[in-house]
Amino acid sequence: MICKDRVVVVTGAGRGLGRAHALEFARQGAKVVVNDLGVARDGTGEATEGPAHDVVKEIEQLGGQAVASPHDIATDDGAAALIALAVETFGRLDVLVNNAGFLRDRMLINLSEDEWDAVMRVHLKGHFLPLKHAGQYWRAESKAGRPVDARVINTSSGAGLLGSVGQGNYSAAKAGIVGLTLVASAEMGRYNVTVNAIAPAARTRMTEEVFAQTMAAPAEGEFDAMAPENVSPLVAWLGSTQSKGITGRVFEAEGGKICVMDAFRHGPTADKGARWDPAELTPVITGLLEEAGNPEPVYGAG
Known part of the structure; x- marks a missing residue:
């Protein structure tokens, strides 16, 4: 119960x-505020509140409190x-987890302007705007003398x-999120807000095709290293009061491995x-x- 009574927004x-x-x-x-538009893997299709409401029901079955958010x-x-x-x-906000996103993969020479803009919009703009409004709320709370x-x-x-390779739009957006994280951590520390990022590897709608081609499914009873639930303990810890003072860092999470990325x-x-x-x-x-050594290879370039 390291996040007891904290109010958390999770997008996507x-x-x-x-x-x-x-x-x-x-x-x-x-x-928990469960935000999701309920659209397809590539962000297309009509928005539906079904997935968000399903997660709210799961949380309520656990004895928790949650509300669904259909907001874009x-x-x-x-x-x-x-x-x-x-x-x-819930009376306040303590944690914002920016997670929403989708893929529109193409090699660069085949990537359309619309495919570029759509991925930038949901990943980069979709991080900036909730961060901006959460930051405004925390700034107001701090100036009013209420603890943050x-x-x-x-x-x-x-x-x-x-x-x-094949993800120029996605890679650029996700690199931009690292830059945004560094700036936000420097700007928002004065309000007692920490800002970190994760680089997760897990099997989801966005990655299941890749993992199906490159990794065998785990045998029954075997640890599933690609289960998304493996990433969440780190996220919950970063959202807890126990992570106080840790800011501006990027953590890679995959299976049972946590790595501080040295960028x-x-x-x-x-x-x-x-x-x-x-x-x-x-x-x-x-x-x-020669003195610096070789950079790590680009995924898919081998």
Whole structure:
């Protein structure tokens, strides 16, 4: 019960990782706002409240409290209404888990502008707007002298950290989420809000085809390393008061493994103390790259 009585919003919580997160928070004593549009894997189709309501019922069967949210979090009005629903229903907001997303995979030369924009909208804009409105709420609470001990958990991906062939739009959006996380952690710390990100690997609607091609299903009784429920304990811990002071970090979660991602850092450096001539740079850059070592490969590039 490490999240007892904390109020948590989870976007994209009708299925997959979001559903697993919502249920884990409920098991840990939280009150949960289950946000989901109920659309298809690629974001198309009519919105339906069914998946969100199904998760609410599951939480209630566990003895928890939850409410369904049908709001489109990639619109300013929808994101504002989502945060307002949490506050109006449960009296406050403590945790925002930005999880909603979908895929429209193509090789770059075949990727349409609409496919680019749709993925950017749901992943990047769909992180920014709930974060903005939650931040405004926490800022107002802080200025009013009411205690704030809030958490934001964003959802990046290995594709955003290392790249993934055939997923230029998705990789760019997920890399953008890391940048957004770093800025938000720096800006919102003054209100006692921490902001971290996860890079999960799990079998969901978005990834089931890939895993079906590359990994055998676990035998009966064997640990299912790709079950989305494996990621949720880390998310619940990051949303708890026990994670106080940890901010601006990215955690990879897969099966029973948790890894702190060590992303861009200042590496080997050469400083001439004056402007370089292009003709000088071949041995300089070659030496720096040799000292730095090779980057990890892009997923699917092998």
